[in-house]
Amino acid sequence: MKTNLECIPCLFEQALRTAMMVTQDEQKIKQVQDELGEIIKEISLESTPPMLAKKMYENVALITGKEDPYQELKHKSTLEALALYPSVKEQVSRSIDPLLTAAKFAAIGNVIDFGVNHGYGLLDEIxxxxxREFGVFDYGAFKEHLSKANEVLYIGDNAGESVFDRILIEEMGKNVTYVVRGGPVINDVTLKEALQAGIDTVATIISTGTNIPGAVTEFCGSEFNAAFQKSDMVISKGQGNYESLSDEERSIFFLLIVKCNLVAEEIGVQKGELVLKGIN
Amino acid sequence: MKTNLECIPCLFEQALRTAMMVTQDEQKIKQVQDELGEIIKEISLESTPPMLAKKMYENVALITGKEDPYQELKHKSTLEALALYPSVKEQVSRSIDPLLTAAKFAAIGNVIDFGVNHGYGLLDEIxxxxxREFGVFDYGAFKEHLSKANEVLYIGDNAGESVFDRILIEEMGKNVTYVVRGGPVINDVTLKEALQAGIDTVATIISTGTNIPGAVTEFCGSEFNAAFQKSDMVISKGQGNYESLSDEERSIFFLLIVKCNLVAEEIGVQKGELVLKGIN
Structure with a gap:
């Protein structure tokens, strides 16, 4: 998915939120915005939105001196999600179709972003x-692909959400490689938070090899790209990964909550809807 | 009211909407955003938000070659409001307190901004x-000041809205000087739209002498400033004028719909609420 002109005001909004999270120094926050004014000039509308987000976050980190502004929130989100783990596991096992319920929880886990932005509790959000119903729900195809797959590549998105990914991975019962970001960016899951969520007990963890908040294959490392090519099935979580991978030619299942109007329009749903969408 | 860091993302959003209104050329719209990136560096957080808006709109006008991007919409808004004039007049005259009803319609007229942004019809908006109830309603003081005033300065805001201002002016029965912007900016009323609304039949029209979308006295012309000082009563419409005049020392009555969270917080109401607030 290409960058849209609408992404630019949104980027300024995100830069403001992130800077305000780590500093109360108005001059520094203004500097973040001023420097972002420089960055957007270099932005091509041919690049994907996560490429912009990467530059924006690096800018915030540089000016505020905080390499990982969301570190505490990621830790807290994971702890909160872990506290819900037993009851979610029980709801999944008690349900008529445990795989479906686990997939729904994994999609719902993607709401954690909203928590970061709006500050209400995870349980309320869930x-x-x-x-809500899924706006797109290619569950039949998902189930069929899964039944035939041996090696599944599961591309994570946010910290905290990973705990729900773990539950879906447990339910899938396949050999899973779980992909984290190569470095801190927004509240995205890195190796640290994936370990905290216990992903290592159910999957092999690899990284994209970059701190872009989405798996833009062109900029991902060889380990990721090899796994991306050879896996029987790819599950991609969240909007950043959707924006990065929606034009790829291989079969991918996207599991996300839609968080902006542009993505909503492209998928043909409303903002806020749950999506399980298979391509190719 | 000073510029807040939150105003900057909002400014990019407004620049985008305005540019998209006059051109479909993505490169030009991107240029508008790029140039705005330059402009924000020169913005002091000590200036008022309408000063920023002025620079942003001048930038859009320069790049797109359209000096008055909202010209058509302003004309259309005024026509729409004029079509409602007879029924609003009747509602006002039939009501228990015609002045109160006229003031409410004048405040409601300020919703016309939303129409421009969200595209739904004026009647639906009204x-x-x-x-809705007023969030702040200093009507007692308003009525008392008005009863003692001979010369009222009425500072207009949006085109279209002016038709409702006219109804309130008619109900007030005072000598009124009506203030328009000195040049086109956003959908603000200029002499042209004020004449279209028939304001000249009920008031003397003067201008702020500048195209700032708010009456920032420091940059207004001498005609405005003389009238501002000598009037017995000042009525200020809309958020741009509130942002510009809220720190003035003279008595002013602000009549507006609150359109952003910062102004809502300062006044102590929710976004979207109607306000009739007297200061000093």
């Missing part, structure tokens, strides 16, 4: 999202 | 806002 209860809110549980009432 | 019906929606009519159900």
């Amino acid at each position: 209860n809110d999202v549980l009432t | 019906n929606d806002v009519l159900t």
